[in-house]
Amino acid sequence: MAALFARAAAKAFPKSLWLYHCNSGACNGCDIEILNVLTPYYDVERFGIKLVGSPRHADVMLLSGAVTRPTLPLVKRAYEAIPAPKLVFGVGSCAAGGGCWFDTYNVTGGGATAVPVDYLIPGCPPRPEAIIYGVALALGLVPQKSAPVELKQVEFPIDAYLRNKAWEERNVIYKLIKD
């Protein structure tokens, strides 16, 4: 699926990606790292990536910050202003899932509530290398490293939960004790 998406992205964005940096209430940590990426040390212009000032010129939106209530309509408008084949990168833990602030009163809970986020770059803030890695992943230059991990201490022969439910139904005495 990711490989297919990378191929589709390579077809949709054959030349240079122009980035629009959208701050939706970030603490400026991610914004500084995004600026860092554009410096000669990390130099994303090697890949033809360039920061533009207007969403109408952009292909990619770098969304930083958990989308706060005042910025939600503005983020939506900025997303709508980007011409059609567009990618959204959620830079930082806040844009990816809300960060520490995911359930505070004025945060709508991550970039996914406002706009469809195509790639997450977790980190608080993400290293400049991690941002470059995310963009390179979208361009199909590097393979995706992260995958869901499932570990088990013991393999049970039968579904222990079902067995437990049956056991609970049989043992009415515990219900009586509780009441």
Place this chain on the structure above:
Amino acid sequence: MWLTSKIKQIVLALSPGTVTLKYPFVKKPVPRGFRGQPVWDHTKCIGCGGCANHCPARTILLRDLCQEIRVLLYDGSRCTYCGRCADLCPEKAIVMSPEFELAAGRREDVSQTIELFMLTCNRCGRCFDMEIKNAIDKLDLRGYRYDSLEARTVLRRTTDRMAPEALAETEAYRRPEKIGGL
């Protein structure tokens, strides 16, 4: 004279060399003490739930499926890599790995699920009594093994999303416009 100054300029311009990292192709090791993705060692974990209790982003969740099985879910999309879980773990089962290349297309790609086997009492088959009447003590023991598992299945319940009414109100909000245009 202008020629020597030009030559001097050229020498000056060439001497620093290039500073640019060849990053996605050539990797540079992370500095010492760097905190990347936390990694669980499921052979060491005793399922005490300390990490879930202390996670500032509440990105580690526990659920008791039954008396024997406790599921620990680490949803890395919210993680701020503060390292408190690794500091706190009594068995040193959590290690902050130097892995930072975590960009993913889906939220589930940065998650870890661990099924823990919880020992039960040899005599009664249940764990010892966790029924504490004091509300303050209950706060810390929420989600621990417990007779009525349905009552407290999730440790530190998360809402994850804003209330739908508040979100709809936010979306419908119009900013006041300036008098006289622009």
